[in-house]
Amino acid sequence: MTRLASFWSGLGGDPALVSRVSAVERPGVLPSRLPVREFAGACVGVCALAAAELAARRAGGGEVPAVRVDDGAVATAFVSERHLRTDGRAAESFAPLSRFWRTADGWVRTHANYPHHRARLLSALGTPEDPDAVAAMLARRSAVEVEETVTAAGGLAVALRTPEEWAAHEQGAAVARPPLVERVRLDSAPARELSPPAGTPLLPAAGLRVLDLTRVIAGPIATRTLALLGADVLRLDPPDLPELPDQHTDTGFGKRSALVDLASGREAVEELVARADVVVTGYRPGALDRFGLSAEALAERRPGVVVAQLSAWGATGPWAGRRGFDSLVQVATGIAHIEGERDRPGALPAQALDHGTGYLLAAGVLRALSDQTEAGGSRLVRVALARTAGDLLRGAGGPRAAEEGETNLSPTPWLAERDSPLGHLRYALPPVEFEEGPRDWARPPGRWGTDETRWL
Known part of the structure; x- marks a missing residue:
């Protein structure tokens, strides 16, 4: 509970609530040389506790519902994409050009899952x-030469570094300064008034409208979690x-999905912002400012x-404007060095940075x-x-031996199946669990971009 208590304190939570x-x-689950199991449980735990706290606040006070963190549920959810089946078909994994490569002086990792990133990578390298x-x-x-050349072309490549090299890097120092959750x-703006949640399950975010401007994994996991808790997420x-x-x-459960060009569709976005309670963005810092979507501009138009x-x-820092993904951040920060072997870098047992950050972001929203x-x-x-x-x-403290234990734990208790507009789905259940809270999303994912740009 030490890490969970630290996370909760950083979120401004009442320390006494950790006892809930x-x-x-x-x-043995999420086996790694780094403490991934404890880290993942803490991320999910503070998210569930923040949800339970908000439920109690909305009910007018009283005891905060008890929270339960099961490592089995957490481990299953942290690799949810591996458990996903659509009409029996497994999800596609990393593309052929998203991998580690040897360079003249070390290693580099590229990311080319998206077609436009793949095109930029190949253009920068001048290869078929x-x-x-x-x-x-x-x-x-050299690895750094590849990193800089591909980045300059708008592609994604990161040189392998040790934790010490990252700590000495200007970006490593910059990102270490703020707290884990700022x-x-x-x-x-005046205090927010929220009516008590009605009925069961207990939905602490019921009636709240969340505008989701995120992509890939971490941001969509945060908004998927808010949808689980009752928010109308678009x-x-x-x-x-x-x-x-x-x-x-995988990340669309509970949400609706619409298509809008932020430049030509400004009026539609403004109508959504005018009634939004939460706006979540997952683009590079400053990328959405020109559309009036900076934090300050949003607060001015929508106080509260x-x-x-x-x-x-x-x-902040020289890399603030760079694109990045979980796999690349592992490489830059030294995680891949720790998780690797003498002759090759490695990776965490899950995209734990994405998943963990997603739950931390949801926790931060709920605490706010x-x-x-x-x-x-x-x-x-x-x-x-x-x-x-x-x-x-x-x-x-450097590499450690992987834990012994339930490394082959069956995920079956934390999987579910349902029909959807996309086909019959098998998927990982949400790991966020508190007394009388929801155990599954109210709706399956729909087809991408087919919903109307309006609040329910």
Whole structure:
């Protein structure tokens, strides 16, 4: 519970509420040299506790519902994409050009799952879409040279670093300065009034409207969690940047999905912002400012809003404007070095930075909503994958032996099946669990971009 208590304190939570959390520990799940099992449980635990706290606040006080964190549920959810089946078909994994490559002086990892990123990578390297040709090209160049060349072309490549090298890097120092979850009060908007949640299950976010401007995994997990808790979540995507189908399915539970060009569809976005309680963004810092979607601009037009921002590398520093993904952040920060072997880098047993950051972001939003019921104020909540990586590395003390225990634990108790517009789905159940709370999403994912741009 030490890490959970630390996370909860960082979120501004009442330390006494940690006693409401019980854990079912299953040593051996999410096997790793870093404390991934404890980290994952803490991320989910503070999210569930924040949800339970908000439920109690809305009910007028009283005891906060008991929270239960089961390592089996958490481990299953942290690899939800691996358990997903659509009409029996497994989800597609990393694309052939998303992998580690040897360079003249070390290793580099690229990310090319999205077609536009793949095109930029190949353009920067001047090679055909042939792994052998790419390997031959990279073997002649230094890792940092590849990193800079591909990044300059708008692609994604990161050189392997040790934790010590990352700590000495200008971006490593910049992202380490803020707290794990940044919490900022933006103005003096009046206190938020929330009616008691009605009926069962207990839905602490019922009646709240969440505008979801996120992509990939971490942000959509945060908004998927808010949808679980009863919020009306509407995700907006640009029409010219389709989401990967399986990724949309895995993170689309409980939500609606619409397409809007933020430039030409400004009026539609403004109508949504005018009634939004929460706006969650997952683009590079500052990328949405020109559309009036900075935290300050949103608070000015919608006093009392909670703005949640997610980035890969942090809000400041020379890499703040760079694109990034969980797998690349693992490489830059030294996690891949720790998890690797002598002759090859490795990876965590799950995309734990994405999943963990998603639950932390949802927890930050829920805590902001609770704080608003007493103190008001528009709120900013901000997280970064690289900052989450720093916490996972904190106190690691170098590589450790993987835990012995239930490494082959069956995920069956934490899987469910249902029909959907996308086909018959098998999927991981949500790990966020508290007394009388929901155990599944109210609706399955729908087809990408087919909903109306309006609140329910």
